[in-house]
Amino acid sequence: MTSPMKRRNLFAGALGVALLHLASGCTREARCKNCGMRVDPASAWKAELIGPGSLLVVFDTPRCALTFWRTGRQAAQALRVIEYYDRQPRDGAELRFVIGGDVLGPMGPDLVPVDAGRVSKFIQDHRADRALQLAEITSEVLAGVGSQ
């Protein structure tokens, strides 16, 4: 008499555990593919590589995204970053990436995505070194940023 009831309870328990596991999987926070840090969805430093078939890979900083891309670990068609001044997501090819200066990313010195028209103001205000276009950023340049 009690055996089918026990089985039903056991089944309900197992179902509950499975659902909880599924729910925790759904809410699992995104991690940077390059350094493993948690990616804050509201972060102004978040960067995304757009791969083949519109595949999105999320990184915590532009430097991580570019390192991952330039070292050949991810084939990508474009890089989407958040512009420093207006905090809007933009195509990396439209922007300049500024190196040096007093603006630090969450992992230290980084490449700051700035609109081309505001680069000189940024360099002046933040005593930055230089600004590069996306195509000019190589793995050697990235190694230099990391060692600053």
Place this chain on the structure above:
Amino acid sequence: MKMSILAFALRAVARRKARAFALGGGLVFAVALLAAVVFLTESLRAEAERAREAHSDIVVQKLVGGRPSLIRFDEASKLQDIPSVRAVTARVWGYIFLPSLQGNVTVVGTSLPASPLSVANGVLAEGRDIAQGKDAHEMIVGAELARFLGMRPGDELGLPTSNPEAHALKLVGTFRSSLDLYTADVILCDESDARALLALPSGEATDLAVTLSNPKETRVVARTITERLPGARVIERDLLARVHHLSYGRRAGFVLGAAIPAILALLVLAWDRASGLGPDERREIAVLKAIGWSTSEVLWAKLFESLLVGASATALGLLLGYAWIFWLGAPGLRPALVGWSVLYPRAPLTPAVDVAQLLAISLSVMGPFALLSIVPAWRAATTDPLETMRT
């Protein structure tokens, strides 16, 4: 075993009611005074923090002869193209003294596209929002201010003004805000009405509010504004918050400093009573030892006794401090800590209690109190019971 010692301690306190009241009374007053200052300071700091969130990132005022003056609307256009600047709003607001309240109210003009309620961080408590337009002559006021003025939606109010063209305003609703101060002194009306009431010429504003897309650029933007508008006063939100924080902390320090002699006198009195054992108590300890209690059991009994008195007094002191500040409105303390209370209508204080500070107050009073009462008990418990009973 500990429970029976606790029961014994409880009965001992009941036997010596007068002593317990004398000890507890001093502690209650000392704790109430300390707690009241802490409660009031925390409440004001929390209010300042909420105000900081409601503030614009940067406010620009024009100075003439070192005093804030009106600023021209078109000055806003000089700031629009600074990187990181999302919006520059010319604000029309000012103070009007209400003799009936013996205080100032703040008249704030609102214009499209901003919703009037959003200007005061508010939600509608009663009635409706104002209809924006030159001929509406409507207003909504903070719920507390409406209560002070004894007004209900539908009533009209003619505010004192030097401009004969200013209209009486019809109250169409009241609002509540995350900022207590706003609900106690703000009147929201159409910009044209505010301009008439405050006698502000057209084309001029009280100040410019700058909203940034990247708040980390505040310092750089503020510097750029100073370069473009020489002589302007640029107020950054974070600096304002720091000033509030420091000023409340400093005032609380002054009040506590002034109260230290009184608190010390009360504590010394309480500790003096707690640390001296009367002949009856000494005899009681001797009897306990004679019937087989160990020294540690006697000490536990005395510790429980002090803790019972100390904990009750501390709890009562905290409750009195809370009631003084949040139920009675902090009479006596408020003028010392709140700089603007003399000019503004009295806003109710929102409780903001820091548990760590409550613990610190409780422990700093109860800890020494319990320890000091243990020492004489230990001395009495370690002497020969027969000798004590003979003396």
